[in-house]
Amino acid sequence: MRILALLDGTLVDPDTPLLRSHDLGVQRGDGIFETILAVDGHPRELEAHLDRLERSARLMELTLPDRAKWQHAVRTVLGEWPWGSEREAAVKLVCTRGLDGGDGTPTAFVSGQSLSEELMRKRARGISVVTLERGIDPGMMERAPWLLLSAKTLSYAVNMAALREAERRDADEVVFTASDDSLLEGPTSNVVLAEDGRLATPPPSSGILRGTTQGALFRAAEEAGWRTAVEPIARERLWRADGVWLASSIRKITQVHTIDGTSVATDSGLHERICKLYESRY
Ligand SMILES: Cc1ncc(COP(=O)(O)O)c(C=O)c1O
Structure with missing residues (x-):
């Protein structure tokens, strides 16, 4: 349609x-x-x-x-x-x-x-992710505003190429990393971690898009008593987290089960709570 x-x-x-x-x-x-x-x-x-x-x-x-x-x-x-x-x-x-x-x-x-059937399947079943370098450092956005790092421009060829690279590596999705190995975002999503009753996501100042879905989830979580943090996140925290999600308007809050070929924690109860928090906004 x-x-x-x-x-x-x-x-x-x-x-x-x-x-x-x-x-x-x-x-x-x-x-x-x-x-x-x-x-x-x-x-x-x-x-x-x-x-x-x-x-x-x-x-x-x-x-x-x-x-x-x-x-x-x-x-x-x-x-x-x-x-x-x-x-x-x-x-x-x-x-x-x-x-x-x-x-x-x-x-x-x-x-x-x-919405595509494939997107619906990924929402329901979760996704595998690879981390890929984006070649920017966390100070780049401020130093080089002409790179338009935080604008949602039509120039998504690099983002689409990264998704094809993920496919070559048998994964569904990508999380970009900065030159200091901190997390950035997905080609069309933000990354969210749950760690000990706290939700965390990387800061827009690292040159990523401020996500409306991540924002809605964090507001709902705060109202429900969760702690939230918008902070630099080192890549290795992905494997120590209680859960990892990619958030964006169309995919909503999709659970990640594998990163770079290694399983990450997936707790279906926690996933359900996170999805309910997000849906409670609407
Ligand atoms: C690069 C990028 N980051 C993050 C997002 C998530 O934004 P939103 O939750 O507002 O859809 C998107 C959305 O498509 C995106 O393209």
Whole structure:
């Protein structure tokens, strides 16, 4: 299932060609995006996603259509979605810098699409992960803002290449590591560890995306009396943790059972508690 809306709220046949060959989003990956989970008609963390879209646009010096237009286009897509037959939708917001040599008008649209069977299987069964070097050090984001390390840009070719490398190594997913061997994030997710009743995740200052899912989970956990920490995490802590998860809007909180070929702790009771905490936000 696919639904496509423009920012004036017009619905477009998703098979209609929309981008021109000289759109900078296509030519250079020069644009930004967000992917939001909607369940039973309700978008999760919509405002947090729009905040992050605006932040990415600021870092990229990109003209972004008004928030009200995005909200309207999201509502249009959700209004068309067949909730009776599909309870979840991935809603994608895309904005490019527009045409090469154009007047600077961005190309923007919102699409809704079904979740894949494979994603559902991974949510249910858990995943194996490999750690891969990202080649950045923890101070890089501040030193080199032009690398756009914390912006959610359309330039995901490296992230996709890392996933293919994981597949070559018989794993489902990746956790990137920094040059000091601390944890960063997955190609499309944040990493969360549980250690003695405390949840931990690496800090955005290390050059990773501030995750809306991880944020929602930590807020729910704090309200339920858990301690949480956003701190540098050395790679070896993965194997000492009580549990490890990858968190992102569409995958939700997916449990990791194997890292670099070695099992990590998986406690189904703990996994259930973590998932319930996250779901309690909605
Ligand atoms: C690189 C990266 N890190 C983290 C995340 C998790 O963000 P969120 O929980 O807001 O989906 C994503 C989401 O796709 C991502 O692409």
